[in-house]
Amino acid sequence: MAYINLTKKFRPKKFSEIINQDHICQALMNSIAKEHISYAYLFSGNRGCGKTTMARVFAKTLNCKNRIINEPCNICENCIDIEKSHSLDVLEIDGASNNGVDEMRNLKNNVMLSNINSKYKIYIIDEAQQITSYAFNVLLKTLEEPPKCVVFILVTTEQYKIPITILSRCQRYRFKSISNSSIKDFLEKITKKEHLEITDEALNIIVSLSNGSIRDSLILLEQISNMKDIKITSEHIKELIGIVPNNIILVMIKSLLQKDIKMIFKIVNKIYKLGYNIIQFTKDLRDFLRKIMIYSINPRIIEIFPEEQEILKNLKIKISINTYIHINTILSKAINNMYQYDKPIVILEIYLLKATETYYNAKEFINxxxxxxxxxxxxxxxxxxxxxxxxxxxxxxxxxxxxxxxxxxxxxxxxxxxxxxxxxxxxxxxxxxxxxxxxxxxxxxxxxxxxxxxxxxxxxxxxxxxxxxxxxxxxxYLKEIPKHIEEIATDFNSKIELPK
Ligand SMILES: [Zn+2]
Structure with a gap:
């Protein structure tokens, strides 16, 4: 079976295909219609929400030889070159690897060279937050006196890291995060087009694993698309991705709250022996805790799927905000560390033990x-x-x-x-x-x-x-202090409501 590159195949090629960012598409199309083009743009937003795609579509539209109502034609030489990243007038620069002064000087010199075959010379700087402050200074000089027809598009997930001197020179666009339902609609269309048979529950899993990133959802769908001959179920996906079933995650959460170390080790050992992905398990554990927490505050503010709704509704677990912050901070640290270590299971065990330690709210404790x-x-x-x-x-x-x-x-x-x-x-x-x-x-x-x-x-x-x-x-009395501390700790523990 031929491998389908879904991310490439379904990457939006014009404004009308971009999901969830209508406000930005409209603004950019209007500026193209009026020929009011700024020399610097800043696209910010969470990962996978379409910033770089938008930058490419914008670049194509600016340099397209046969624009069709403020959209790129996608068939002219310029559109095709940009699509294939071959254009000499549209340069995509990765801020993470070209973040130094030398790279920015090269860029500055390059900016001085005239356009070759297009109306605009466009620089798309991805991960712009990674550029060093010295390099930003060089960039700033260019932005202060930009040559005619040069357009910079800075793309970032962390706008607050961009110096204010740069920000003030950019037209800024904040990208919305993409809702689970939008991602699901998008995936449903693709599965239809690709004749992929997939259950609703399986789609839901892909959506929740994508964490609001269209790109991630496509990569996941791509991974399972070679199972084309059968109907893809949630079990297939769980097996493929290595997702631990919800009931095991729930037992782990209960064990953590009850500080049942024996049970915690038993579960870790079991999922390890069954070959599940430890990092994925830790992420799922963290996400499930978050869902329990938010659901207990207000069930309407969290996007969950029907099958999860059923679990959360019948759940007898209540977690205090302090405990939630404590455990989830520890799990997040564990996930970060797992990527740098060859044995994620060891990291998981250490951090789970840490999560069972008595937790004090510092202020109350000092009082x-x-x-x-x-x-x-x-x-x-x-x-x-x-x-x-x-x-x-x-x-x-x-x-x-x-x-x-x-x-x-x-x-x-x-x-x-x-x-x-x-x-x-x-x-x-x-x-x-x-x-x-x-x-x-x-x-x-x-x-x-x-x-x-x-x-x-x-x-x-x-x-x-x-x-x-x-x-x-x-x-x-000094001897009694540990006893008193123990009493205070017990008092705090009693605030954590355990499963009934
Ligand atoms: Zn074109």
Whole structure:
């Protein structure tokens, strides 16, 4: 079976064939009709929405020898040369690989050469955002004093990267993203023309995989067009592209939300063994999460197909915005990294683990921590005040205690030091509590408990009990911090609604 290059065959050759950009087609056709041609244009928009195609059609119309109502004839020598990229007067430059000063100088010199066989000399600069700022300066010089009949068409997906000095010299056109339904209509026409038998569900899959790019949708259709003799079903496409079925993706999403690491690894292992495309799976996972999220906010603002609608309607999963941002940011990073690494599965595993980590909203978390610190400080002060009152008011005890330490210090200087570090207070009428703050002091003092008790009884002249406790209010609270953090984390986790 002959290979059909659908992208080439169905690339629009005139304005009327361009999908979804009627506003721009009309404006350009009007300017051609009035011969009001600017020397610089900027076409911006998402990838695959027809910017470069529009630039080519515009170039053809400008240089066509037999224009038909502001459209190119597509049969004259100029039209054919431009279509085949052979025209000496229409140069397509890839901004990504010709982004330096030298390339721009060459361009500047080239601009000075006169047209050969056409009315206009046209430069289509693709991926214009990739041009370096020095190179832009050279280009700017050319744009400041453009030779007659030179037209620049800058094409970009990222207009904000183009210097304002360049932007201000361009007539700007913003291309609309192409809706799924427009892509589907377009593909339906092509499948009819090519006699491709394909189910509606299969077409829907191609559309959703194209992410708003007509070009991508054509490339996908091209891939399956060699299965011409059979009716193409969604299963064929899933198998060909390596798409993991929705039910597996759903189990993965549930496992991620429940932090079920065992299940996550089980699924990854399964899809790997079955030979599915790991990058595609990660993308599908991310896209499905997005659909769940948007659907839960407003089902009407998301473009989904009937079969997905059914799944989302019956879905018992709810995801908080924070969790959604957290998981999808991680999946996007994973996808980026997978392209640079020979084992995407390893990257997927690492990032999925990362996605199960407890996620804190930084601001709320810091507020909670502030509250906690305040609580600790308050309790600490309360404790000290309470203690100070009882202890220091009892001047007699304080005085006698000093004497005891001195007395003991002669025989046991180390223990005396530990006693100096300790705090003494009367907890009830006949109870004295000695509080020490570390294990070393505690061990020292406990060894001599009987002697200390005896001396105390003698000095205060009361039949008191002595209680030695090891306690450090500050340390205790510090020790409790991880527990509090855990509590805060649990509190946050409880905000993530899990599948019922
Ligand atoms: Zn022509």
């Amino acid at each position: 909670k921590l502030d509250e906690l610190i305040e609580k600790i400080q308050t309790s600490d002060n309360e404790y000290n005040n309470q203690f100070a009152q009882k202890h220091f008011d009892d001047t007699k005890l304080k005085h006698e205690w000093k004497m005891i330490i001195n007395e003991l210090g002669n025989k046991h200087p180390l223990i005396a030091m530990s006693l100096k570090n300790a705090l003494i207070k009367i907890t009830s009428d006949n109870f004295i509590q000695l509080t020490v703050f570390n294990q070393f002091d505690y061990d020292n003092i406990v060894d001599l408990k009987e002697e200390i008790h005896y001396l105390l009884k003698k000095k205060v002249n009361l039949n008191i009990e002595l209680n030695i406790i090891k306690s450090d209010i500050t340390n205790n």
